[in-house]
Amino acid sequence: MMRALSTNPEDGEHPHALSRLQSSIAPDLRSYDYILIALSGGKDSVAALLHLLDQGADPARIELHHHDVDGRGPPTFDWPITAGYCRAISAAFGVPLYFSWRDGGLRREMLRDNEPTASVTFETTEGSLATFGGRGGPGTRLRFPQVTADLRLRWCSSVAKIDVMRSVICNSPRFLGKCALVVTGERAEESPARARYLTFEPHRTDTRGGTRRPRHVDHWRPIHGLEERQVWDLLRRHGVVPHVAYQLGFGRVSCMLCIFASPDQLATVRWMAPERFETIAVYERRFGCTVKRDAPIHAVADRGRPYPAALARPDLVQLAMSELWSPAIRTSPERWRLPAGAFGDAAGPG
Ligand code: SF4
Incomplete structure (x- = not known):
């Protein structure tokens, strides 16, 4: 059973016909018990949160999930400030934030030498930590993720993000028998590979119709059809730094x-x-x-x-390079300033 669909007025003139068609529909946000937003701290994930609030999503059903790519191991790949920025966003909008990570992060996976991929740990809604996995077959990487759109070779995204969210959902009994919506901020404009992503589909953790451990989980990319200027405009309208x-x-x-x-x-x-x-x-x-x-x-x-x-x-x-976001996270739309990096060099995953 798919959730009811309704018209989304925020979509405009996007060059990709499929994206335009897909972006003209949006799930009925009232039909979900949980709305999980993957918050990387980048503008698109913040825009996804703002878009949902604009669409009238109930903040009491929204939860933010940040996947720590360094996995609480030695700081290697991530910006030191990102976790603090995500905490500031969570506090500013009064929505809870849960951290989750592949233990040891990308560095440990990269250094894997005849060992299984590490377990995943996540913060639970009860305030404890839960750890799952890490018992797979041994394997060796000893190399960096490959620079390609193929997620099997560019393993960092799946190991540190996609599979971490999967583990959070599959190992949290609270989702059983419930309807959940996973929200991510990919945009078609970013790359031809992302342009081919569907805007709305069953999430990889969906088991609707199953007899064992059934849960209804949809995946929505609400800003898939937005252009960069529309993303910045969302941040400006909400005064988000x-x-x-x-x-x-x-x-x-x-x-x-x-x-x-x-x-x-x-x-x-x-x-x-x-x-x-x-x-x-x-x-x-x-x-x-x-x-x-x-x-x-x-x-x-x-x-x-x-x-x-x-x-x-x-x-x-x-x-x-610090861990605490000390400045104001919100300002007025009039005082908001487009950052120096806007419309600039956006090199990133395809
Ligand atoms: S593609 Fe880049 S940003 Fe994404 S997980 Fe890999 S290293 Fe990090």
């Missing part, structure tokens, strides 16, 4: 050391966080294999230049 990385000049925010990072992004990270950058360079030498196919990470960074916005704002660099 974007993640500090955008203010430093980054056009896209997810992992600080994303495998898709452009030369300018890498040059900026090397300038801001040289030890972090060097961690990746050391692994390149150890694996005998570079992150980018054509050159070592230092050579790629040499091709770029640190963003002027970062060079000019040591206070923002300090915020990005």
Whole structure:
């Protein structure tokens, strides 16, 4: 059984016909017991939350889920401030935030040597931690995720995010016999691969109609048809201050050391966080294999230049490298400013 569909007025003139058709429908938000929003801290995941609130979603049914890509292990890939930014968003909108992670994060998976993939741990609604998995067959990676749209080779997204959300849902009895909606912020404009994503479909954890452990779980990508200017406009209308990385000049925010990072992004990270950058360079030498196919990470960074916005704002660099979001997270639409990274270099997963 699919949830009832209703017309979504926010969709406009998108170049992809399939996306336009898909984006013209939206689930009936009142029909879900739980609405789980995957909040990376990037503008699109924040926009997905704002879009749902605009659509009248009941905040009491909304919960934010942030997947910590470093998995509480040594800081390696992620922005130090991202968890703090997500906490600030949660507090500003009065919706709960739950953290979940692959134990040891991407670094542990990358260093897997004749071992199983690690377990997943997540915060429960009762305030405890639950851990599942980690008992699979042994395997070896000792290499970086591949820079490709193929999620089997670009394993970071599935190991640190997609499969973590799956584990949260499959191992939480509260979803049994209930209807849940998983909301993610992919947009068609980002890449041809993302343009092919469906806007609305059964989620991978859906077991509706089953006799054992049935649960109804849909997956909605509510801003799939939005253009970047519409995303920024959502943040402006709600007066939400974007993640500090955008203010430093980054056009896209997810992992600080994303495998898709452009030369300018890498040059900026090397300038801001040289030890972090060097961690990746050391692994390149150890694996005998570079992150980018054509050159070592230092050579790629040499091709770029640190963003002027970062060079000019040591206070923002300090915020990005801290764990507590101390500035205001909301302002008035009149005082809101488009960040330096808007409409810029948005290198990211295809
Ligand atoms: S942001 Fe980049 S490195 Fe991080 S999980 Fe996504 S594709 Fe992988």
